[in-house]
Amino acid sequence: xxxxNTGMKATNALLTLHYDNGExxxxxxxxxxxGDQMWVNVGNLIRNHVPDSKGTVLPAGASSGTYDxxxxxxxxxxxxxxxxALDGTFGFNAEPLYANxxxxxxxxxxxxxxxxxxxxxxxxxxxxxxxxxxxDLENISPNFSDWWSDDTSIATVTSKQVTSVAAGTTxxxxxxxxxxxxxxxxxxxxxxxxxxxxxxxxxTISYNPGYVYIGQDPTVVQANLMGxxxxxxxxxxxxxxxANGVSFDNSAAQLVHITATTWTGGTNDTPITLNYTYNGVAxxxxxxxxxxxxxxxxxxxxxxxxxxxxxxxxxGYLYQANYNVYANPGDQQVTNGSGISTxxxxxxxxSNYPSGTPNIGQGSLNSNSQVVDNPLSLLSNSPLPGSxxxxxxxxxxxxxxxxxxxxxxxxxxxxxxxxxxxxx
Amino acid sequence: MPRISRVFQAxxxxxxxxxxxxxxxxxxxxxxxxxxxxxxxxxxDQSVVDGxxxxxxxxxxxxxxxxxxxxxxxGTAPQPKTFTAKVGPGTVSEVLDxxxxxxxxxxxxxxGNMVNVFPRVLARDPHYFxxxxxxxxxxxxxxxxEEAVFKTVEQLPGPKEQIAIMQVGxxxxxxxxxxxxxxxxxxxxxxxxxxxxxxxTYGWQLTGAEDFRLIIFHQGLxxxxxxSDRKQQTSGAR
Numbered sequence: 001x002x003x004x005n006t007g008m009k010a011t012n013a014l015l016t017l018h019y020d021n022g023e024x025x026x027x028x029x030x031x032x033x034x035g036d037q038m039w040v041n042v043g044n045l046i047r048n049h050v051p052d053s054k055g056t057v058l059p060a061g062a063s064s065g066t067y068d069x070x071x072x073x074x075x076x077x078x079x080x081x082x083x084x085a086l087d088g089t090f091g092f093n094a095e096p097l098y099a100n101x102x103x104x105x106x107x108x109x110x111x112x113x114x115x116x117x118x119x120x121x122x123x124x125x126x127x128x129x130x131x132x133x134x135x136d137l138e139n140i141s142p143n144f145s146d147w148w149s150d151d152t153s154i155a156t157v158t159s160k161q162v163t164s165v166a167a168g169t170t171x172x173x174x175x176x177x178x179x180x181x182x183x184x185x186x187x188x189x190x191x192x193x194x195x196x197x198x199x200x201x202x203x204t205i206s207y208n209p210g211y212v213y214i215g216q217d218p219t220v221v222q223a224n225l226m227g228x229x230x231x232x233x234x235x236x237x238x239x240x241x242x243a244n245g246v247s248f249d250n251s252a253a254q255l256v257h258i259t260a261t262t263w264t265g266g267t268n269d270t271p272i273t274l275n276y277t278y279n280g281v282a283x284x285x286x287x288x289x290x291x292x293x294x295x296x297x298x299x300x301x302x303x304x305x306x307x308x309x310x311x312x313x314x315x316g317y318l319y320q321a322n323y324n325v326y327a328n329p330g331d332q333q334v335t336n337g338s339g340i341s342t343x344x345x346x347x348x349x350x351s352n353y354p355s356g357t358p359n360i361g362q363g364s365l366n367s368n369s370q371v372v373d374n375p376l377s378l379l380s381n382s383p384l385p386g387s388x389x390x391x392x393x394x395x396x397x398x399x400x401x402x403x404x405x406x407x408x409x410x411x412x413x414x415x416x417x418x419x420x421x422x423x424x
Numbered sequence: 425m426p427r428i429s430r431v432f433q434a435x436x437x438x439x440x441x442x443x444x445x446x447x448x449x450x451x452x453x454x455x456x457x458x459x460x461x462x463x464x465x466x467x468x469d470q471s472v473v474d475g476x477x478x479x480x481x482x483x484x485x486x487x488x489x490x491x492x493x494x495x496x497x498x499g500t501a502p503q504p505k506t507f508t509a510k511v512g513p514g515t516v517s518e519v520l521d522x523x524x525x526x527x528x529x530x531x532x533x534x535x536g537n538m539v540n541v542f543p544r545v546l547a548r549d550p551h552y553f554x555x556x557x558x559x560x561x562x563x564x565x566x567x568x569x570e571e572a573v574f575k576t577v578e579q580l581p582g583p584k585e586q587i588a589i590m591q592v593g594x595x596x597x598x599x600x601x602x603x604x605x606x607x608x609x610x611x612x613x614x615x616x617x618x619x620x621x622x623x624x625t626y627g628w629q630l631t632g633a634e635d636f637r638l639i640i641f642h643q644g645l646x647x648x649x650x651x652s653d654r655k656q657q658t659s660g661a662r
Binding site: 313314316344345346347348358359360361362363373374375376377378379380381382384385387388389390392394408410 | 496497498570574577578584586587588589590591592593594595596629631635636640642643644645646647648
């Protein structure tokens with residue numbers, strides 16, 4: 001019998017003889033160059049006791065059986081059988097086990113859509129066809145000799161792989177000859193397969209403290225900063241949130257300041273989404289969940305006497321109070337609040353002087369994010385009377401939100417600051 | 425209605441000349457703020473001083489208040505009367521007149537963009553501390569209001585006048601050392617200028633008692649809630 005390689009490349013043939021009613025088999029493997037043939041004289045194999053690759057020897061009494069032929073190389077297969085039915089001339093009579101040929105039709109790319117997240121990544125190129133004998137998918141990429149991309153500035157296509165170059169869309173193609181048919185007739189036919197290639201830009205939320213502070217005070221909004229980055233650069237951003245009361249000063253900017261007005265009380269329950277579009281292609285949106293924090297109370301009080309004046313021209317004292325700011329949920333100390341506005345409202349509560357009109361003061365958190373109450377001073381050009389007792393009620397706020405009430409007790413010799421809360 | 429004295433007008437002229445080297449920001453108004461019409465103020469068991477404070481918020485005028493002082497800091501201070509009334513609408517001047525007609529214990533005067541409110545009975549008392557004048561006052565390189573106040577009082581003729589300054593939070597340092605020379609200015613007018621030097625919204629309050637006078641500079645004032653509300657606050661939680 002003979003087997004001919006009708007393809008363009010060398011291939012490996014596996015010829016299997018089945019004898020003893022199909023219970024035993026004898027295998028012959030041989031590499032066949034394009035256009036060459038594999039010749040087999042089964043009678044000689046029997047007579048000369050030639051073992052196969054597994055050591056099996058055809059028995060002397062073997063005179064009939066079946067055979068099948070497989071092309072072990074990837075692709076559609078390129079083996080053509082000749083003298084297929086062996087007769088008793090060579091001492092062995094065999095009939096083919098299967099159809100004479102099995103084509104592989106309906107070529108498709110695998111995967112069928114190439115979607116890249118960003119550039120400089122690759123997919124292995126592979127075209128599969130359907131075996132027309134058994135329905136299996138087989139890699140028939142070797143049957144395609146030409147591979148190309150409609151736009152190599154977006155993606156390159158080779159027989160090895162598809163590689164993204166820049167964000168955008170294009171089409172990848174491959175053409176060649178595929179072996180189609182089944183049974184007694186198979187033939188090569190030209191084929192071209194196309195695949196849609198989309199290279200998406202990448203977007204990330206690159207600056208995310210993980211929280212924003214509640215409030216509409218401009219200094220609070222200024223502190224609520226988030227930032228994104230898109231690759232490649234030059235695309236358009238779009239910030240959004242489905243949370244109530246969350247807005248952005250410029251939702252199309254790369255850096256945004258966030259206003260949050262509806263405190264949820266929860267943790268990581270406020271979604272912030274950043275969309276990015278480049279060259280008409282949208283990136284997979286980036287979403288993070290952040291926490292809305294609210295200024296809640298002051299703690300870590302530090303009330304210190306800076307200067308005491310004992311005359312002769314000035315009498316009295318100068319104090320300074322520093323407070324750390326805490327926010328809820330989680331009693332988080334504010335550490336990035338430099339510049340956030342503070343206010344105080346001081347009302348006299350004692351009855352021995354008539355300053356009944358509350359003073360309003362404004363300031364901002366210092367570089368250590370502390371409320372600094374300075375000066376707390378009582379200075380006179382004559383000695384303070386021993387009976388002096390002035391009691392003030394002082395409200396302090398951060399970012400427009402009330403965070404502390406103090407009682408200030410002024411005497412002839414000192415100032416006492418009593419914390420009335422809130423404490424958490 | 426009291427008017428600015430001729431002496432004070434001269435003082436303002438001198439101040440303008442003295443300040444020529446330190447340009448002041450242009451006024452934030454294009455017409456006389458005291459002639460702007462406002463909807464008026466509504467008092468709810470509140471004093472006329474509270475009404476003046478409300479009016480200052482509407483008109484963006486600075487306000488300084490001289491409270492009625494008791495004889496001693498260890499005693500009980502006089503409390504202003506409270507009213508439930510609406511005063512206005514009208515011009516700012518008319519509303520101020522209306523408020524001071526409501527409680528004749530107080531009167532008001534205009535000093536630039538500052539409203540001065542003080543006890544009517546003391547308005548023409550030449551011995552009243554804040555009515556006293558200084559023939560020629562020189563302030564040199566004053567770093568802040570405290571120094572300027574003490575230096576002003578120090579230059580009053582006669583026995584030493586007591587004055588104290590209490591500050592809570594509000595800085596009274598000048599943006600840069602301040603120097604000026606004034607002739608014939610009253611202590612009240614000098615304090616107004618010191619407040620203006622701190623900022624356009626700044627004013628001051630005189631409080632304490634006759635035996636311990638206390639001045640407090642402020643960025644702004646807030647009206648007291650009605651007295652009935654204050655009683656509720658006192659008896660209940662915040």
